[in-house]
Amino acid sequence: xxxxxxxxxxxxxxxxxxxxxxxxxxxxxxxxxxxxxxxxxxxxxxxxxxxxxxxxxxxxxxxxxxxxxxxxxxxxxxxxxxxxxxxxxxxxxxxxxxxxxxxxxxxxxxxxxxxxxxxxxxxxxxxxxxxxxxxxxxxxxxxxx
Numbered sequence: 522x523x524x525x526x527x528x529x530x531x532x533x534x535x536x537x538x539x540x541x542x543x544x545x546x547x548x549x550x551x552x553x554x555x556x557x558x559x560x561x562x563x564x565x566x567x568x569x570x571x572x573x574x575x576x577x578x579x580x581x582x583x584x585x586x587x588x589x590x591x592x593x594x595x596x597x598x599x600x601x602x603x604x605x606x607x608x609x610x611x612x613x614x615x616x617x618x619x620x621x622x623x624x625x626x627x628x629x630x631x632x633x634x635x636x637x638x639x640x641x642x643x644x645x646x647x648x649x650x651x652x653x654x655x656x657x658x659x660x661x662x663x664x665x666x
Contacts, residue, residue, distance in 0.1 A: 527573075529554065542568065560608070560615075571606040571617065578649045579604040586643035588601060595630030599665075613627055620658045625665050637662045 525547075533541035539555040544657035558567040585604040590597050602624045609665075624640055631639065640662035644650055649656055 530646070539567075569608075571608050574617070574649075575604040575606040575620075578606070578620060578622065578647070578653070581647045581649040582624070582626055582643055585647040585654055586624065586626075589639050589643050589646075590628055590631065590636075593631065593635070595628050595635075598627035598629060600627075601625045617653070617656045620653065620656055621661070622658060623661045624643070626664055631664070633664050636664050 523546075526545040528543045529540050530543075535556050539553065541551050542554050543551045543593050552568040553566060554569060555565075555567050559564045559569040559571070562622055563580045564572070576588045582604070586600060586602075587597050590610060602622065605619075605621040605623075606617060607619045607621075608615055610616075622644060626636060626640075628636055640660060645661045
């Protein structure tokens with residue numbers, strides 16, 4: 522299996538410094554990062570480790586759920602997955618305090634209960650969820666009609 526890489530170049534102190542995160546493996550993008558913007562309500566055009574984790578978790582969960590729905594003999598028409606990653610204080614510093622996964626799906630061949638059960642299994646078996654076992658992860662899963 523492949524290894525994927527990202528790189529950050531940082532200049533300056535925590536409060537006044539800034540950096541750029543490069544998606545090295547794909548070469549698709551470089552994003553600005555800054556600690557003041559990381560802890561502000563408005564990201565101001567910069568990403569953060571929490572946003573990058575949210576992107577990783579949402580995409581990983583969507584892939585895992587799609588696989589498990591297929592294994593159940595059903596067909597995914599559409600999955601809309603959102604991951605909200607929260608940062609809070611810790612002693613010392615900060616920690617991830619919660620991750621809320623929300624999924625709405627259009628699926629042929631599963632009722633609402635089976636969809637919710639399959640989504641729970643995907644949450645538990647997604648590699649990113651497994652990597653984040655120290656963080657409370659909640660799930661809100663529902664079919665759309």
